[in-house]
Amino acid sequence: MALLSQGYSFVAGLDEAGRGSLAGPVVAAAVILPLSDDCSTWLAGLRDSKLLTAQARERLYKVIMQHALAVGMGSGSVELIDERNILQATKWAMRSALAQLKIPPQALLLDAMRLPEIELPQRSIIKGDTLCLSIAAASIIAKVTRDRIMIQLHDEYPVYGFAQNKGYGTEAHLLALHRYGATPHHRKSFAPVRELFGLFNCSL
Numbered sequence: 001m002a003l004l005s006q007g008y009s010f011v012a013g014l015d016e017a018g019r020g021s022l023a024g025p026v027v028a029a030a031v032i033l034p035l036s037d038d039c040s041t042w043l044a045g046l047r048d049s050k051l052l053t054a055q056a057r058e059r060l061y062k063v064i065m066q067h068a069l070a071v072g073m074g075s076g077s078v079e080l081i082d083e084r085n086i087l088q089a090t091k092w093a094m095r096s097a098l099a100q101l102k103i104p105p106q107a108l109l110l111d112a113m114r115l116p117e118i119e120l121p122q123r124s125i126i127k128g129d130t131l132c133l134s135i136a137a138a139s140i141i142a143k144v145t146r147d148r149i150m151i152q153l154h155d156e157y158p159v160y161g162f163a164q165n166k167g168y169g170t171e172a173h174l175l176a177l178h179r180y181g182a183t184p185h186h187r188k189s190f191a192p193v194r195e196l197f198g199l200f201n202c203s204l
Contacts (some may be wrong), residue, residue, distance in 0.1 A: 058144060072098060
């Protein structure tokens with residue numbers, strides 16, 4: 001890895017979950033993995049979180065939290081998404097995740113993104129969550145954390161099926177939007193919500 005070969009020992013991988021969802025926050029994670037040779041052993045099976053089952057993600061979440069040198073998490077609220085747009089909310093969440101790391105990173109690895117306001121060496125990797133262990137680890141942490149948030153929202157708004165669709169625009173979710181309207185947790189700036197319901201909210 002280029003950054004490690006340049007002498008950086010604490011390289012944080014960053015990734016997010018929920019950018020394309022119609023509801024809920026966008027969640028980002030930052031993970032610094034150890035440089036030990038056995039790292040690939042306990043991370044066996046680690047890959048892009050979207051390619052794993054929920055059970056595999058939960059297992060790897062526990063492994064990462066146990067073995068990583070540092071883990072940070074951050075989120076961009078629905079209000080921030082609607083006010084500033086999803087890209088800016090995602091960058092906010094990533095900066096928040098970096099601020100939570102107990103070890104200050106010396107460099108960053110990101111999945112097809114840069115944080116120009118962060119004065120650290122950075123490498124943006126296309127499909128980084130499938131090519132880089134630390135980005136894949138961040139993907140797992142972000143995805144599991146966000147899924148747990150959406151499952152909690154499901155308890156409050158069961159008709160939208162958040163536990164199953166995690167806020168994404170599935171046919172059943174769109175049908176529920178049409179039938180019941182938008183909740184305060186829906187992103188009003190996203191076209192399926194904005195075009196169909198404007199600023200209408202409902203409380204079930």
